[in-house]
Amino acid sequence: MSGFFYVDLILFAILTVTAITIAQLRHLYAAAMLSGLFSLVCASIFVLLDAVDVAFTEAAVGAGITTVLFLSALALTNAGERFTPRRLGLPALIVVTITGATLIYASQDLPVVGSLDSPVQTHPLKSVYLEESVQETGIPNVVTTVLASYRGYDTMGEVAVIFTAGIGVLLLLARTRKPGSEAGSS
Amino acid sequence: MENDHLVLRVVSKIMMPFILLFALYVQFHGDYGPGGGFQAGAIFATGMILYGLVFGLDRARKVLPWNALMFLIPLGLLIYIGVGVVSLLLGGRFLDYDTLNPHHPHAGQHLGILLVEAGVGITVAAVLTAVFYAFAGRGVKQ
Numbered sequence: 583m584s585g586f587f588y589v590d591l592i593l594f595a596i597l598t599v600t601a602i603t604i605a606q607l608r609h610l611y612a613a614a615m616l617s618g619l620f621s622l623v624c625a626s627i628f629v630l631l632d633a634v635d636v637a638f639t640e641a642a643v644g645a646g647i648t649t650v651l652f653l654s655a656l657a658l659t660n661a662g663e664r665f666t667p668r669r670l671g672l673p674a675l676i677v678v679t680i681t682g683a684t685l686i687y688a689s690q691d692l693p694v695v696g697s698l699d700s701p702v703q704t705h706p707l708k709s710v711y712l713e714e715s716v717q718e719t720g721i722p723n724v725v726t727t728v729l730a731s732y733r734g735y736d737t738m739g740e741v742a743v744i745f746t747a748g749i750g751v752l753l754l755l756a757r758t759r760k761p762g763s764e765a766g767s768s
Numbered sequence: 769m770e771n772d773h774l775v776l777r778v779v780s781k782i783m784m785p786f787i788l789l790f791a792l793y794v795q796f797h798g799d800y801g802p803g804g805g806f807q808a809g810a811i812f813a814t815g816m817i818l819y820g821l822v823f824g825l826d827r828a829r830k831v832l833p834w835n836a837l838m839f840l841i842p843l844g845l846l847i848y849i850g851v852g853v854v855s856l857l858l859g860g861r862f863l864d865y866d867t868l869n870p871h872h873p874h875a876g877q878h879l880g881i882l883l884v885e886a887g888v889g890i891t892v893a894a895v896l897t898a899v900f901y902a903f904a905g906r907g908v909k910q
Binding site: 651 | 794798799800801802803804806807810811813814817821841842844845848849852862863865873874875877878880881884885887888891892894895896898899900902903904905906
């Protein structure tokens with residue numbers, strides 16, 4: 583725990599610095615690259631939290647595919663942000679301060695990471711999933727069992743969402759062809 | 769563009785089989801270790817996007833043509849729903865994998881989850897690759 587604490591601390595420091603730098607950058611190409619770094623550091627934190635599944639996704643989608651899509655979008659549009667004069671927005675500052683203070687106040691009620699009496703540990707469903715799922719399904723990975731077997735409807739809905747979102751993006755982006763031209767010519 | 773980046777091209781050519789193999793490992797080892805369809809699909813798409821970035825969109829399209837992607841995107845979802853329909857037809861509830869192998873419910877669960885995860889992986893990989901093709905293809909003069 584204590585050894586990981588410093589690694590966590592360093593990763594969160596990198597994360598914070600990256601986020602502040604992205605917010606201040608005017609150059610969108612650099613901002614896109616730094617958002618890739620942000621995702622990679624997030625993926626490392628997920629590994630430390632033993633959520634390797636999520637880390638895979640974050641590394642592949644966040645650091646890889648999203649960065650490439652950002653860069654493709656920048657190649658089509660403009661790599662510089664239009665200059666807007668910096669001014670102090672007092673209402674925005676008040677809203678941000680109140681929201682941040684509320685979140686920090688609310689975080690006092692969160693259980694300590696890994697504590698035994700958190701709702702995750704005490705909920706009755708935990709014993710169903712962790713102890714009975716192997717006997718019921720014979721599959722050692724509880725995450726897969728919950729995703730595909732106990733909550734198969736859920737996952738089917740997620741695939742339908744990805745399908746729908748993909749079709750929508752492709753309809754917006756794909757080159758419109760004239761009816762007479764060949765479909766496979768591009 | 770085609771003649772430089774020699775190191776990049778050689779390294780990515782060496783890396784490609786390992787990326788795709790790792791995607792398959794994550795896909796089919798999801799029952800035992802971390803992973804599953806979503807992760808495997810994303811990793812597979814990352815491999816295809818790397819290939820497209822380094823060798824150009826045209827060569828990537830020869831490996832995995834646009835029409836094949838348009839076939840694969842609905843195929844994954846149909847595999848998923850199809851498993852549910854088959855379990856209905858075998859007398860169980862929708863997506864009740866036990867019915868796939870009545871004598872061995874555990875084997876049925878294994879088969880069902882394997883098929884369903886394959887469906888997820890196919891759709892995710894195809895959607896992500898197709899979005900990249902569509903994005904990258906827009907700026908190119910044909």
